[in-house]
Amino acid sequence: MATAPAEWKSDTRYSLRELERWADQGHRKPLDDLFRAWRGIQQLPPDDPNSYWAIAGYHGIPLAPFDPDQPHLPPPFAWWGGFCHHGNVLFPMWHRAYVHHLENALRTQVPDVTMAYWDKGSKDSRNYGMPASLTDEFIKLDGEVVRNPLQRFTFPVDIESSAQFKSPTKPSVADFSKRAGTHTVRYPMSTFYASKVEEVAAAGQAHNAAIRKRYPRYEDQLRALNLNIRLALVGDAQDDLSVDCDGTTDGETYARLGRCLEAPNFNILSNNTSTGKWYTSVEQPHDEIHLAIGGQDHQPIKTEVPKMYDKNGDLSKNTKAVVAQIMGSNGDMGENETAAFDPVFFFHHCNIDRMIWIWQKKWGKTAEGSIEIDPSDMEGTYGQSPSGQGGTRAIPGTTKLTMDTPLHPFKLPSGEYVTSRDVVDLRSQLGRDYSLGSFDKVEWPREVIEKPGPEVILSVININKASFLGSFRVIVSHKDPVSGTVTPVASVSVLSRWNLKRCKNCQIHLSRDVHVDITSVKRRFPLQEDITKHSYTVDFVDRSSSDERRVVASGRYVDGEWKLLVGREKIESVRIEIDERD
Template identity: 35%
Template sequence: MSVTQLKVRKSISVIQRDYENGNKKELEDLMRAWKGIKELPADDPHSFFKLGGFHGEPFRGAGWGSSAYWGGYCNHGNVLFPTWHRIYILKIEEALQSIKGCETVMLPYWDETDEESLQKGIPSCLTDEFFELDGKKIANPLRSFVFPKNIVDNVQGDNNLYNKPKGYETVRYPLSGLVGSDEDRKNTAKHNAQFPDYNNNVKILNNNILNWLNSYIIVKKKKIETNVNQKFKDCLEAPNYTVFSNTTSASEWNINLEEGSLPVVSLESPHNSIHLAVGGCDLPTYDRSPIPGANGDMGENDTAGLDPIFYFHHCNIDRVFWIWQKKHGFTDHLEIFPEYPGTNTVDNQGPTPGMAPNSWLDLESPLNPFKITEKGKERPYNSLDCINIEKQLGITYSKGSLDQFSEAKLLKAENEDAKVIKVSRINKAPIRGSFMISAFATIEGKKQHLGTEAVLSRWNSQYCANCQTHLEVKAFFKLPVLEETSKDALKASLNSVEIEIHGRDGVLGGSDNENNDGNLKKAAVLKSGKPPITFHVEIV
């Protein structure tokens, strides 16, 4: 396929600027297409409800009532994460093109690391309350989704957390969307009543996004990035597809780092951060007050796919995947380490419907439930069908941020003089929902935030029978070296480091500076009355 025939996915910010300059057709057609798929009958194969539900609720597949299955069809924490989502956004794009008059519509990407996003946050066309289309003022199709029917959480032990009635509208930070029980509805109504002004809520949301994208610390008068913007750059340095593709494989690589090596960052890591930033988690820095009780739909796997912003975010994730492929020479082939952590169906999340528990993943593993027709016969997509987006899918991306790093050369390290903080042995089973692992250190007399690892999770993973040996979560942070790295200096560094685990129930665990044995605890108690989350910390 020649370059001139390639269909181009553009930045939504560029399309919005064209609209503001009088070239309105592209954005209007995009709005018309989104409005169209949201209005299709719930069981239509192109309906947003049908496609959005494949990620979690309500279409878990034929295993939703069994603890052998977990979540929806999505793949997280394994090597199929980039390719499964590549086909997912392709199917949304095809649905948009099925709407009359929208045959040429392409799914745009939210360029999360361009200057506009770093300065303003989410492009306003994704958050504006209304849009004028065909001379009528309508609810902006890109800001939320109103459920056309009930969704029911049938997983044992979830206590109906994800039950949502017909007419429910998705929400983002700072609002909460938990309405599964009488107590949830009461708490959510009380919480949301604090935020009655829609436009002000958008400002609060964007401030949170900016905090995640731009955080940094100053060490020896030098600015050191600790933010999601830097994570996107760092993930492009991942040396192979296996560790680039997911957090499970990257954690295994990092737990075995040689001294002097910096941790790799997987594509899934900044991906998780944006989910939690939009969905309801503050970055736990100390210059602003957090908003407890914010439980937006993007922050949980089961409902994230029902917020339209999910697809603009994942289009950008796919674009970064393509940049990494070009940078490392993997545009036509990918390599998976056999039987490495992150290559099993139960790694991180439990098997997706239609896949056997405890089976190995490779490039031929099915990307359920998506089907492709080949030689007149229908079969499941697999990763081999979508490695080269230009040759195989006929799609490419417009030039955006990070493209300058697509050449096969190393990025300049932001901080070469650094040790690595390894946080391990975190059991996510008792943690309700998505959570964050944050590292702090006393540097030049001030407590400074070294970074946060976002964990996109479900509310009760302890009920997944096949997940029980795959529940450990790890996180890795760079620690600036301020003095000689003797044993005494490392001991002092360990004493200066604090780890905090923040979840939907507040602070779930943290380090106590009086302990320096590498197994730090804090006397925090979960709301359930259970002991605090404990973990192991070492600095290498």
């Protein structure tokens, strides 16, 4: 009979790699129970409210009401885009309630099971990518070899999607309809193979066939995925396994996970719209991982990058391989419409919630009533802001968001809607806690000592999200004034939708600013050097271009002047600013 280790507690969410380590030591119960519960909710009928189909659908497609209390929206907003909150102050607590709701559904299958988190800050994640429990195709459960329920989800019924995009040159580059029996996919594959639109499906199937030819074994496809994740976490730096996970080493997403804990208030922590230029919100590293799994390449173009494995499948830190972009990759995690149907979504968000809980512990904001939303933040609390998410299935786009705003469709036992106030204290209100993972401490000091933040920020202001197809990346490069060498400084991923014109959430909220830390440039030059006068290239990358770099728009900023180079119509509203901290 499977057992749990002595230290296991049923109210604690552990990292997946902790569960895997226990299983290797003979204590298989926590991991097997998680597999069993996930398999159970995936096998429930689609009309069961505890089915994975129903719960995953809260986030985006199938774009149908799951709550009888909420009426249909009138045309032209028939596509309402789900209940989810992004780019506003409800992002943390809505997704906390979402993970808890799924966890309760899992407990209808296995009473004492608890969700687990994928710890992206761990050394194993930085060096190897995803835990095996999320990527193994098959597992052994109750003496039977079965498909791993955490590796993918098979759609039980057809999905009719109104999100199809059409253009004169590419009639159907994206469509989120799904044929029953198809399943979710991850980078480097394309989810469009599952489309009910013939030309979209044909393109997706051709891409997947080419990938299987290039990477004949599933293990080879998985290595491409894990390399993309590793590059998203730590860039192309050779990571030292002995380095402590304190968030101070180079590497974009890993460093951003650490920096979000420096946010001085909840508004700044909560979302990309509220965060401003000098801090990092928890939503930014969240977006980066979505896109690393969902199809945006984090690999340099024709550049040598660390090779994760040698020919025997072992980690090799001294060999390098030339890695090019994998065109046409469209994993389900890469767009809001389909992201929640990939099981990794919830393990990713469980870790994001853990980071929020760490921030609460660090800043003494764990108790019920200890968090308030600053109403003066017009950007992150809607108002008439053009930068936030906009409305949801149940909330008009001009609603002022507060701690008392209902988190639809989640309800309390009393029948009232959950609000952010109901989920502030993870321990006393939800009865959960997290194990000690990366970035956390056994005891946090009573007085917070703030770490030095960025010294120089380059801001790309007023990006029109409607100019790009789906999610996209903004890549900033610096040109050395002496050698002429152009070096990428950093990139920022923007999680978006394929067809903003049909998304109620997005109609009046099309603007996005991104802020890039270019302190590393300053440190390479003498103190008297004015790096604001140097040359910076800003590339905008999405999946609509046939160019191998996928650059659909580009501009150059030199000595205060912004020059448009490529895709002028896409970035004509953009302006660039460089600010140095006093």
